Amino acid sequence: MKTFSTILTTLTFFLTLSGTLTAQPDKLDQKADSVLGLMTLDEKIGQLVLYTSNWDVTGPVMPTNTMETIKSGKCGNIFNAYTAKYTRELQEIAVKGSRLGIPLLFGYDVIHGHKTIFPISLGEAASWDLAAIEKGARVAANEAAAMGLHWTFAPMVDIARDPRWGRISEGAGEDTYLGCEIAKARVRGFQGNDLADPLTVLACVKHFAAYGAAQAGRDYHTVDLSERMLREVYLPPYKAALDAGALSVMTSFNELDGVPATASHWLMTDILRNEWKFDGFVVTDYTAINELIPHGVAGNLKDAAELSIDAGVDMDMQGGAYSEHLKELVEAGNITVEQIDTAVKRVLKLKFMLGLFDDPYRYCDEKREKETVYSQANLDAAYDVACKSMVLLKNDKQVLPLQKGKSIALIGPLADSKRDLLGSWKAAGDWDQISSVYSALKKANSGGRVVYNKGCDFTGSDTSLFAAALESVRNADVVVMVLGEPWDWTGEAASRTSISIPGIQKKLLNEVSKTGKPVVLVLMNGRPLALTDEFEWSDAMLEAWYPGTMGGEAVADVLLGKYNPSGKLPVTFPRNLGQIPIFYNVKNTGRPYEKDGPEQKYRSRYLDSPNEPLFPFGYGLSYTSFEYKNLSLSTASLSPGKAIEVSVDVTNTGKFDGEEVVQLYIRDLVGSVTRPLKELKGFQKILIPKGSTKKVSFKVTAADLAFYRRDMSFGPEAGDFILYVGGDSDSANSEAFTFSE
Ligand code: NOJ
Numbered sequence: 090m091k092t093f094s095t096i097l098t099t100l101t102f103f104l105t106l107s108g109t110l111t112a113q114p115d116k117l118d119q120k121a122d123s124v125l126g127l128m129t130l131d132e133k134i135g136q137l138v139l140y141t142s143n144w145d146v147t148g149p150v151m152p153t154n155t156m157e158t159i160k161s162g163k164c165g166n167i168f169n170a171y172t173a174k175y176t177r178e179l180q181e182i183a184v185k186g187s188r189l190g191i192p193l194l195f196g197y198d199v200i201h202g203h204k205t206i207f208p209i210s211l212g213e214a215a216s217w218d219l220a221a222i223e224k225g226a227r228v229a230a231n232e233a234a235a236m237g238l239h240w241t242f243a244p245m246v247d248i249a250r251d252p253r254w255g256r257i258s259e260g261a262g263e264d265t266y267l268g269c270e271i272a273k274a275r276v277r278g279f280q281g282n283d284l285a286d287p288l289t290v291l292a293c294v295k296h297f298a299a300y301g302a303a304q305a306g307r308d309y310h311t312v313d314l315s316e317r318m319l320r321e322v323y324l325p326p327y328k329a330a331l332d333a334g335a336l337s338v339m340t341s342f343n344e345l346d347g348v349p350a351t352a353s354h355w356l357m358t359d360i361l362r363n364e365w366k367f368d369g370f371v372v373t374d375y376t377a378i379n380e381l382i383p384h385g386v387a388g389n390l391k392d393a394a395e396l397s398i399d400a401g402v403d404m405d406m407q408g409g410a411y412s413e414h415l416k417e418l419v420e421a422g423n424i425t426v427e428q429i430d431t432a433v434k435r436v437l438k439l440k441f442m443l444g445l446f447d448d449p450y451r452y453c454d455e456k457r458e459k460e461t462v463y464s465q466a467n468l469d470a471a472y473d474v475a476c477k478s479m480v481l482l483k484n485d486k487q488v489l490p491l492q493k494g495k496s497i498a499l500i501g502p503l504a505d506s507k508r509d510l511l512g513s514w515k516a517a518g519d520w521d522q523i524s525s526v527y528s529a530l531k532k533a534n535s536g537g538r539v540v541y542n543k544g545c546d547f548t549g550s551d552t553s554l555f556a557a558a559l560e561s562v563r564n565a566d567v568v569v570m571v572l573g574e575p576w577d578w579t580g581e582a583a584s585r586t587s588i589s590i591p592g593i594q595k596k597l598l599n600e601v602s603k604t605g606k607p608v609v610l611v612l613m614n615g616r617p618l619a620l621t622d623e624f625e626w627s628d629a630m631l632e633a634w635y636p637g638t639m640g641g642e643a644v645a646d647v648l649l650g651k652y653n654p655s656g657k658l659p660v661t662f663p664r665n666l667g668q669i670p671i672f673y674n675v676k677n678t679g680r681p682y683e684k685d686g687p688e689q690k691y692r693s694r695y696l697d698s699p700n701e702p703l704f705p706f707g708y709g710l711s712y713t714s715f716e717y718k719n720l721s722l723s724t725a726s727l728s729p730g731k732a733i734e735v736s737v738d739v740t741n742t743g744k745f746d747g748e749e750v751v752q753l754y755i756r757d758l759v760g761s762v763t764r765p766l767k768e769l770k771g772f773q774k775i776l777i778p779k780g781s782t783k784k785v786s787f788k789v790t791a792a793d794l795a796f797y798r799r800d801m802s803f804g805p806e807a808g809d810f811i812l813y814v815g816g817d818s819d820s821a822n823s824e825a826f827t828f829s830e
Pocket residue numbers: 147198242295374375581
């Protein structure tokens with residue numbers, strides 16, 4: 090046993106070694122080893138334990154006296170604790186009170202903002218604006234880091250194709266390519282270029298793996314995918330986030346092919362470590378080790394802990410499995426000290442990289458906290474993304490933008506709500522001071538009137554408020570209805586079997602539409618909804634998601650034309666529930682149904698619904714209009730090492746300046762395995778002034794044609810391809826090319 094003075098000397102040694110760690114992996118190893126060498130088994134296990142503060146929990150809290158546990162060195166990491174003051178208090182306990190003084194790591198779910206809340210992640214994804222999304226993550230990181238946090242449990246990169254699943258709101262939607270680009274942007278935003286920069290936070294890619302493919306859209310439910318589907322559709326965004334530098338990964342709750350992810354050696358070691366060379370640490374989701382028991386792969390917590398550590402899971406979130414059982418598992422010879430050391434080293438290395446050994450309090454600066462949180466620049470960034478996230482779904486007779494100064498009847502349970510604007514995972518965001526759509530619209534519609542009536546509750550059958558709402562409609566020039574789902578109908582544990590707006594709200598919309606007044610429907614929701622009736626009953630529809638702290642202002646400004654909507658759906662909106670799962674990059678089948686062909690009975694179709702969704706992936710209108718012309722390819726034959734330059738002229742033919750998301754899709758006509766009808770392979774968001782034309786160019790190379798071939802090797806195959814360029818995934822503007830080896 091080392092004496093305390095030896096420990097101090099060694100600590101001084103590694104403290105002076107700290108500094109530019111990211112670039113020096115050897116030194117990092119050396120430093121981690123120097124600490125490891127001082128630690129008892131209990132202290133080592135402590136670094137593999139993550140407990141929640143009792144501030145904010147999303148699941149059962151394990152009975153534990155956290156302060157004492159920190160002091161004893163048996164808890165090295167805390168989540169759900171923030172503010173510079175509170176984290177300093179806890180950090181002092183670890184640094185001054187524990188034997189080795191190893192600093193704590195503080196984590197939190199900073200998903201779409203910390204104090205200044207941005208649109209929910211699905212909404213941000215609808216902006217298709219990678220710079221804006223990166224900026225959003227950067228602002229979130231700045232605010233979180235200023236409030237004592239080192240680590241965010243984001244980005245959530247789970248591909249989701251089932252709108253029943255409430256957590257579809259937390260990701261980037263249904264598409265792998267878009268999901269990868271957004272995953273990278275978010276990691277860049279959170280982590281910046283240097284983890285030691287106290288304005289950044291460590292990212293945690295979640296939920297590994299395939300959490301978004303939950304059976305029947307029910308949260309935590311079974312996932313069963315072919316390996317081809319897993320590798321082609323679901324895994325790439327995790328990999329993209331890691332390639333962008335993310336250094337922690339969270340396991341998912343679900344099983345995959347019969348093995349819960351948290352016990353899966355194949356996922357956590359074979360793929361993550363051996364194939365992908367991941368060098369950071371893996372944390373479980375909340376009590377996910379304990380859940381191996383109800384999953385039915387462990388009979389007790391000790392076995393569960395053994396399965397997880399053997400799988401390659403480094404840190405136990407809140408479950409107590411590692412703290413209670415790792416020691417006895419080592420003593421019984423079931424697992425080795427080397428396994429523990431490997432995991433501990435990964436955690437220590439991150440603590441060094443974050444600069445915590447240099448200065449454990451570098452994130453606990455109350456002055457910085459005050460200056461950073463809700464700064465005007467942060468609010469401006471949130472406003473910018475909120476505007477960009479909105480998707481104009483319909484705009485008949487150019488009802489929108491509204492002319493200023495008109496008399497507006499504003500109706501609906503979301504029209505004067507503040508809390509709902511923030512959506513789920515609002516982190517530390519406050520809503521009491523923010524503007525509802527009502528207050529923002531009143532202010533923005535200068536010279537006009539805005540008369541607000543709630544009209545009805547979210548649910549129920551009470552129509553007693555209808556009359557007053559309808560009366561206001563009769564006296565107005567135009568009606569704006571703000572309908573949808575309350576904020577907690579999406580997010581974790583918020584799956585639905587219906588994807589409709591609740592009946593009472595629909596009934597009110599129907600009544601309002603019968604008055605003949607122009608009706609603008611603003612939607613707030615965190616999942617694709619089936620909006621077939623609403624499409625019929627309204628003249629204009631604006632998908633606003635849950636737009637965040639500045640969402641009220643953003644909705645008002647978009648309605649009044651201060652910002653011309655530019656968002657595009659990152660996920661398909663079905664016509665009805667029965668079409669689920671529905672996504673754009675489906676396979677053709679052996680009996681494809683041809684929309685315009687003669688009646689064909691034995692074809693892949695429904696008897697009672699078209700196959701097509703109401704709004705396809707990539708869809709979104711603008712107050713102006715765009716025309717695509719002159720799609721041209723520099724060559725129609727591609728070969729390895731070469732590229733096709735694709736160009737297209739996009740003209741703004743309408744009356745407003747506007748941004749368009751120009752999308753490029755490719756179809757591989759014949760493969761050794763069946764290929765999707767279309768796959769997104771590139772996009773660019775560009776501003777085109779009214780009346781002007783911009784040439785947009787893309788480069789297509791063999792890498793864009795790669796897929797998992799019949800033998801599961803990854804690469805392109807020679808053959809014929811079609812390339813589509815347009816404003817959504819339905820675009821028929823195409824050219825053919827070939828690829829030869
Ligand atoms: C459970 C959620 O699945 C996960 O996304 C989150 O990060 C943890 N709880 C911690 O709050």
